[in-house]
Amino acid sequence: MIEVMRLTKRYGTQVAVDGLSFRVRAGHVTGFLGPNGAGKSTTMRMILGLDRPTSGEVAIAGRQYGTLKRPLFNVGALLDATAVPAGRSACNHLAALARSNGIGRRRVDEVLADVGLSEVARKRIGTFSLGMKQRLGIAAALLGDPPVLMFDEPVNGLDPEGIRWIRGLFQRLAAEGRTVLVSSHLMGEMALTAEDLIIIGRGRLITHTSVAEFTANAGFANVVVRTPRSRDLVPLLHGPRVTVTEASDGELYIDGLDGELYIDGLDADRIGEIALQAGLVLHELHTVRASLEEAFMELTDSSVDYRPTRSTAQAAATGTKGN
Numbered sequence: 001m002i003e004v005m006r007l008t009k010r011y012g013t014q015v016a017v018d019g020l021s022f023r024v025r026a027g028h029v030t031g032f033l034g035p036n037g038a039g040k041s042t043t044m045r046m047i048l049g050l051d052r053p054t055s056g057e058v059a060i061a062g063r064q065y066g067t068l069k070r071p072l073f074n075v076g077a078l079l080d081a082t083a084v085p086a087g088r089s090a091c092n093h094l095a096a097l098a099r100s101n102g103i104g105r106r107r108v109d110e111v112l113a114d115v116g117l118s119e120v121a122r123k124r125i126g127t128f129s130l131g132m133k134q135r136l137g138i139a140a141a142l143l144g145d146p147p148v149l150m151f152d153e154p155v156n157g158l159d160p161e162g163i164r165w166i167r168g169l170f171q172r173l174a175a176e177g178r179t180v181l182v183s184s185h186l187m188g189e190m191a192l193t194a195e196d197l198i199i200i201g202r203g204r205l206i207t208h209t210s211v212a213e214f215t216a217n218a219g220f221a222n223v224v225v226r227t228p229r230s231r232d233l234v235p236l237l238h239g240p241r242v243t244v245t246e247a248s249d250g251e252l253y254i255d256g257l258d259g260e261l262y263i264d265g266l267d268a269d270r271i272g273e274i275a276l277q278a279g280l281v282l283h284e285l286h287t288v289r290a291s292l293e294e295a296f297m298e299l300t301d302s303s304v305d306y307r308p309t310r311s312t313a314q315a316a317a318t319g320t321k322g323n
Contacts, residue, residue: 001024001025001026001060001061001148002023002024002047002058002059002150002179002181003022003024003058003059003060003062004020004021004023004043004047004056005021005056005057005058006019006020006021006055006056006057007019007020007021007043007046007053007056007057007058008020008053008054008055008056008203009039009042009043009051009054009203010054015202015203016203017039017043017046017053017203018039018202018203018204019056019204020039020043020056020200020203020204020205021056021205022205022208024179024181024196024198025179026147026177026178026179027174027175027178027179028174028179028180028194028195028196029170029171029173029174029182029193029194029195029196030179030180030181030194030195030196030198031182031183031184031190031193031194031196031197031198031211032044032181032182032183032184032198032200033184033185033190033197033198033199033200034199034200034206035201036185037202038200038201038202038203039200039202040152040183040200041079041152041183042203044077044150044152044181044183045079046058047060047065047150048065048075048077048079048150049064049065049066050079060074060075060148061074061147061148070102070144071101071144072097072098072100072101072103072143072146073101073144073145073146074144074146074147074148075146075148075149075150076140076141076142076143076144076146076148076149076150077141077149077150077151078134078137078138078140078141078150078152078154079150079152080137080152081130081133081134081136081137081154081156081157082130082133084125084133084136084137086124086125086126087124087125087126088124088125089121089122089123089124089125090112090117090120090121090122090123090125090128090136090139091108091109091112091121091122093125093136093140094108094111094112094136094139094140094143095108097140097143098143101143101144103143103144107143107145108143109121111139111140111142111143114139114142115135115136115138115142116135116165117132117135117136117139120132130156130157131157131158131159131162133157134154134155134156134158134166135162137154138151138154138166138169146178147177147178148178148179148181149173149178149179149180149181150181151170151180151181151182152183153183153184153185154166154182154184155184155186155189163189167189167192167193170182170193171193174195182194190211191211191215194211195210195211196208196210196211197209197210197211197214222287222288223266223267223268223271223285223286223287223288224261224284224285224286224287224288225261225271225275225282225284225285226261226282226283226284226285227261227275227280227281227282227283227284228281228283229280229281230246230261232278233261233274233275233278233280234246234261236274236275236278237266237274239266244261245261246261267287268285268286268287271285272285
């Protein structure tokens with residue numbers, strides 16, 4: 001388990017992390033999310049003792065990282081895949097790390113095989129792509145077979161196969177009872193990988209919840225109904241907060257017959273009951289909730305520090321260049 005207690009980090013007058021507290025529990029993949037500049041990387045560096053907090057404490061299984069005699073047996077981390085010696089081979093790089101913690105050479109071969117780098121083990125790291133460096137960094141994190149693992153943007157540079165592999169790896173590590181903390185900007189991937197979410201903005205905790213609860217409690221949920229009797233159904237869907245929106249003509253008709261409606265204020269069960277009582281056939285009935293990305297954008301909107309100017313945003317939308 002990782003425990004962050006009232007953690008604060010100041011750089012002069014700038015507050016990067018502001019009284020942050022949370023716990024990362026074992027047996028789950030926890031997504032660590034926030035806009036650029038939210039303080040995610042700074043927090044992870046303080047957990048690992050790379051930056052000293054201005055105030056507050058961090059404990060990994062009840063101990064500070066700096067007190068660990070052989071830290072690779074307790075915590076594995078990948079914070080920057082490019083921070084490796086370019087002239088050293090992959091196997092020699094891992095061997096040096098292993099030797100510093102009393103880990104045998106056989107383990108180096110094992111983790112290289114685990115991440116799919118056995119065939120390039122003797123090649124210089126400087127020839128590696130970013131995706132290969134990410135795999136090497138993950139191998140380094142796994143060297144000591146630690147119970148706690150931390151990864152900062154580990155998917156960068158990976159191809160689709162690599163992303164699928166790393167997703168399965170994180171879930172397997174969590175299923176083994178390990179603590180897995182993953183920072184990422186890829187909301188779609190976090191939705192598929194993580195169970196828990198810690199979301200921060202401007203150095204402060206915004207929410208700590210499960211992915212399921214976060215998306216379920218998002219700001220909107222619509223029921224989509226497709227029926228050839230939309231004109232008969234709409235008058236029956238009424239209430240003080242019920243809104244019915246018909247899709248544009250290009251989307252409204254499926255084969256020129258089926259109307260598609262977006263309904264807010266009634267749940268799918270009630271709409272199905274209304275249609276049944278009226279003898280109206282439904283070709284489709286399902287609920288569409290906010291995606292993790294949509295819910296994240298809504299929640300963190302006030303914490304975003306870097307936004308495009310209006311002219312830049314308009315140019316991006318229209319495909320033209322601003323003056």
